[in-house]
Amino acid sequence: MSERKRRSKLAGLFPKEYRAYTDAKQRCTNPKSRSYHNYGGRGIQFKFESFDAFLSDIGESPVVTHELDRINNSGNYARKQSALDLVNA
16 A cells, blocks of 8 residues: 555544644644744654654544643653643533
8 A cells, every 4th residue: 555545544544633643743844834933933843753653642532622732832742742632612
């Protein structure tokens, strides 16, 4: 299976988690992202090497009211430094 097809399959199986992964990666690595100045522009790095590593560390979101957050607001998106937190709806 090609890498593109594998990523597409994972995105279909874990849509909320895959979206959190791609959004966080863009905020930290893409200077054209509208949120880059708050993340990558402040030196916050995205340290996950793959979606598999991200999902292994973060886990599946138990409910739709969880969102990705960093334990230390000035810290990187990295293993054991990120968590799914409950959003007050």
